[in-house]
Amino acid sequence: MPFFPDHALGFCGGSLDRAAVFRGDADWVAKKRAEPTAKLLRLNGDKVRIEAGALHYETTIDAEAIFLGIDPDGHAVFAGEAVEPLDNAQDLRSLATEAKLPASDLAMLAQARSLLHWHQRRRYCSHCAHELQVKDGGYRRHCPNCTSDHFPRTDPVVIIVVRSGDDVLLGRQSSWPEGRYSALAGFMEPGETIEEAARREVFEETGIRVDAIRYVASQPWPYPSSLMIGLIGEALNRDIVIDEKEIEQARWFSKVEAQTMLNGRHPDALSVPPPMAIAHKILMDALLK
Numbered sequence: 055m056p057f058f059p060d061h062a063l064g065f066c067g068g069s070l071d072r073a074a075v076f077r078g079d080a081d082w083v084a085k086k087r088a089e090p091t092a093k094l095l096r097l098n099g100d101k102v103r104i105e106a107g108a109l110h111y112e113t114t115i116d117a118e119a120i121f122l123g124i125d126p127d128g129h130a131v132f133a134g135e136a137v138e139p140l141d142n143a144q145d146l147r148s149l150a151t152e153a154k155l156p157a158s159d160l161a162m163l164a165q166a167r168s169l170l171h172w173h174q175r176r177r178y179c180s181h182c183a184h185e186l187q188v189k190d191g192g193y194r195r196h197c198p199n200c201t202s203d204h205f206p207r208t209d210p211v212v213i214i215v216v217r218s219g220d221d222v223l224l225g226r227q228s229s230w231p232e233g234r235y236s237a238l239a240g241f242m243e244p245g246e247t248i249e250e251a252a253r254r255e256v257f258e259e260t261g262i263r264v265d266a267i268r269y270v271a272s273q274p275w276p277y278p279s280s281l282m283i284g285l286i287g288e289a290l291n292r293d294i295v296i297d298e299k300e301i302e303q304a305r306w307f308s309k310v311e312a313q314t315m316l317n318g319r320h321p322d323a324l325s326v327p328p329p330m331a332i333a334h335k336i337l338m339d340a341l342l343k
């Protein structure tokens with residue numbers, strides 16, 4: 055069995071062979087596109103068609119479809135953007151939260167969603183505005199005018215549970231459901247280490263200084279193309295000073311109270327993100343050790 059340590063996290067545990075060695079050969083991709091067993095996943099934004107509880111695939115692969123990889127049964131899998139709303143469409147977040155599909159399907163959907171989103175917004179060269187050509191099955195766009203290459207984005211985000219003795223620090227944003235708290239998070243900036251980004255975000259949002267930081271796990275987050283980097287840190291101070299531009303509230307929770315939120319049994323119905331989200335996993339780890 056393959057080792058997927060974080061298979062319980064949504065969008066982790068992909069089983070496609072991305073065939074990076076071969077997809078640079080346009081003839082190879084064209085042959086895969088023409089194979090009778092090739093299949094196409096059609097997305098409309100973050101929605102996909104579900105039939106009888108499973109992903110619906112189309113069997114005609116259009117020329118614009120991007121190559122995702124070869125599945126364990128040897129079928130070439132492609133993805134394309136829908137021009138019209140899909141029948142029986144469900145969104146990726148619900149499918150992951152409710153674990154309605156195998157982990158490998160959710161991982162493939164995240165890959166497709168991030169890639170398609172990038173292609174929709176990168177049709178023209180950012181250097182010279184010439185129309186770009188799709189290369190490497192969709193993993194590169196090339197400018198025939200100025201010869202520049204453009205690659206799909208992955209945007210790293212640090213997400214951290216900070217501890218102080220038997221307490222953990224959680225915050226909430228005003229846009230979240232009532233009573234929802236989560237780990238603090240923010241985009242990394244150029245020239246930062248993961249630890250520096252996490253310390254900066256926590257201090258900016260709450261005024262808490264963080265000492266030692268430990269890496270826990272990571273998770274692709276296709277909204278549209280983030281990589282969540284899950285961390286646990288140890289606080290150097292206790293007094294919280296909120297930056298209200300970034301978060302609505304942050305406070306210390308005892309480990310006992312945080313455990314009731316993980317279990318969905320908080321007396322005031324305070325909650326944390328579901329098990330498919332990395333915030334859930336790092337909070338669980340932070341309470342354990």
Ligand SMILES: [Zn+2]
Pocket residue numbers: 179180181182183184197198199200201202
């Ligand atoms: Zn150009």
